[in-house]
Amino acid sequence: MSTQTVLIVDDDREAALVISHALAAPNREVRVLTSAEDVVAQAAVSPVDLVITEAVFASGVSGLDIVRACKAAVPVTRVLVVSGNGSLDDAVDALRAGAFDYLAKSGDVDTLRATVERALRPPTSRPTPAHGPTRAPTMIGRSPSMLQLYKQVSQAAPGSAPVLILGESGTGKELVARALHAHGPRVDRPFLSLNCAGMTDLHLESALFGHVRGAFPTAVNDRVGLFEAARTGTLFLDNITEMSAAMQAQLLRVLQEREVRPMGGQEAVGVDVRVLAAACGDAEADVTAHGFRLDLFFRLAVFLIRVPPLRERRQDIPLLVEHFSGAASARAGRMVTISNGAIARLRQLDWPGNVRELENVIERLVASARHPVIEAADIVLDAGASTSPGTHPFSDMPTLDELERRYLVYALQRFAGNRTRTAAALGIDRRTLYRMSARLGVPITGAEIHGANVG
The missing domain is CATH 3.40.50.300 (P-loop containing nucleotide triphosphate hydrolases)
Known part of the structure; x- marks a missing residue:
């Protein structure tokens, strides 16, 4: 079997060496290059099967530049772009320029290895879209899950x-x-x-x-x-x-x-x-x-x-807060900013209503702000609107019977003791509801329901 060559391009040599060790395999030569400007010359002189490039370099060169240059010089070279700070437009542009894939720099070595294995297989033809990139609605986020979403959109859109x-x-x-x-x-x-x-x-x-x-x-x-x-x-x-x-x-x-x-x-x-x-x-x-x-x-x-829920991409909350607070300030006719402490508080919340809930909270905070800077103490949310990750009913690792009891109590309180609606919400009939309440020791009448403890 002939030796396959992988070229890693990253101005952070230590990071590049970590990747090179992770990708080491029989019949594979892994090289490291810290100068983005030299990658095309090296690929042209010595054949390279795969180039793995950072998305943004300190010199100002981008991964997109490397994709275009490699494809122009040696069209069969596959290029994998790895980004820690990307956007939907970046992913679309890179894939349309001919990048094999666009990954988030998440430290997930298994995903990187699997993608490299796919890239080193014999190439198959891929249609090149004739339509150039266009400005899409703003999608905000740089988390790995959002970069994955951007990649999926760029693949499905054409x-x-x-x-x-x-x-x-x-x-x-x-x-x-x-x-x-x-x-x-x-x-x-x-x-x-x-x-x-x-x-x-x-x-x-x-x-x-x-x-x-x-x-x-x-x-x-x-x-x-x-x-x-x-x-x-x-x-x-x-x-x-x-x-x-x-x-x-x-x-x-x-x-x-x-x-x-x-x-x-x-x-x-x-x-x-x-x-x-x-x-x-x-x-x-x-x-x-x-x-x-x-x-x-x-x-x-x-x-x-x-589409990932907000709790799976908490690191995007500062970017979202900046965007929403800027838009809300423009509508309010005055500049209101969110302090780092307030943002830290917002990152701790669970956001069951996801990005829409966060946007509404920021809108309300800006509209009601008495000072130009919103602090953590200003964030007072409606009961049940957003909860801390530690307040889940299973955070104390209850038994299944206990978790079932808590859910039954919650459902009864949620429907004000209406047994028909409670049974329907639980997907059972009323007779099963009675048996369940007896087994778990949960009252299903009147004031006893409201006095029951959910957790």
Whole structure:
């Protein structure tokens, strides 16, 4: 087997040596170079299979410069960009310039090794998008999970295949959808969105597929549906799991046949639309557990993108606070800043409402600020809005029975002792609820509920 050559380019020689030792393997030569300016010359003189480059150098040279130079000099050379301070635009630009991959500098050696193994396999053809990079909605964050998200967006954006975006409420799923549109070939075409939650089948079918006059009693005029209105553009369907089974079947048919039939109409209309969908959850099981059709899930999840919750990227909170406080100050007509102590306090919180909750808190703090600097003592949140990581009901490692008891107490208090609603929330019937309360010693009547201890 011939020897494969890996060139590591980093102006921090110690960091580069650590990586070189981690990547050492039989039939592999790993070199270290601390000068970004010399990388192309060395690659041209002595063949290199893979270049691993830092994203930003002290000299001002960027990883993007190295990608472009290597591809211009020796097109078959694969380049891996590793960044500790990247953005969505950086990831898109690097991948579109021909980078093999774009990784976060997270210290995850296993991920780096796996990516290097993939890069050193025989190259396969990859289509190069003809559409240049465009300005997308602002996505803020430099954490490893956000850099991974940027990479996924940059990989999915150039095509027209459906994308399913998963994430908790408030994480920014629509922002991801708009970024996919803005970085894709349909950027100059319409981007239309619809929140499927709370809509009846009649209204949802009319909104998506349109109707003709007389299709139903209130249809006094023809209406063009969103699939037609978004022709050659992008249609974003939020809360897709809120669709009924009947509407899921209709949507699946449209995605398969690429045509819609307006309500009451006789003629089918061909559609050319990229469909992006979003749902609350982290994985396939979370989505399908709500009765979502598995065949529709796979039809939509050609690309599956997970948006991380804020608690998984606390290091991005200072950047988000700076952005939100600046925007809120502009709206308030006065400059208000957040002290380091206040930011440290915000980083300690759990943020169940994610980025949306943080934005609302910053807006309120700025609007109500009596001084130009907000301190940690000024941060007083509504009870239950955000909790410290240490206040989880399982932080003291209770037994499963104890955890079950606490959850039952919480549910009963949450629904003010209403046993029917409590049983429904727990996914059990009332008889099972009674047996559960007896087994765990939890009262299910009146004042005893409110006096029970959750933890």
